[in-house]
Amino acid sequence: SAVISQKPSRDICQRGTSLTIQCQVDSQVTMMFWYRQQPGQSLTLIATANQGSEATYESGFVIDKFPISRPNLTFSTLTVSNMSPEDSSIYLCSVDGQGRTGELFFGEGSRLTVL
């Protein structure tokens, strides 16, 4: 298993500003995933981040809006840029378990409210 810490756990932001979410894992992992969970909805994959390469974004998500860094095998950041109220969501960092089966371990999430 992996223990994942996310910061901040929650924040209230003003429209037009940007916020960076940090994700720290207690072990080295190859793949890290960023998900968005809008209020009352399921999880939607934003992007996959591998160390040493550009993040791979899913349809509907672009690097200018959600830039991601992955400087090493235990850390990643997701920035939500030029925020609007529609960006109010829980953002979840996750990592793959052993054996590349798609089993994921999750942080507790970062709850963002944009006013």
Next chain:
Amino acid sequence: AQSVTQLDSQVPVFEEAPVELRCNYSSSVSVYLFWYVQYPNQGLQLLLKYLSGSTLVKGINGFEAEFNKSQTSFHLRKPSVHISDTAEYFCAVSDLGGFKTIFGAGTRLFVKA
């Protein structure tokens, strides 16, 4: 591409009653299947997974699920629920490389005293 359909958005049930949360998936290739639970204000936690082998999978907290390939289903069951089982439950599917996991819309289980 894969997709996941959870047939019930909410399931209210009395304490100590049995419960089944339904999940159907669609995929043109073989997949791995998962159930996750999300308690209020927490991240997701794996309940159980089907990778291969026996189609009846047992997980934590007394939950089990059965993989039915012909019906492309992976329903979650518990014979007797507790108040503490109140949470959101997500069915998920991933490709065999584990590169992408797709989640269903979730089922809110509400256990009443």
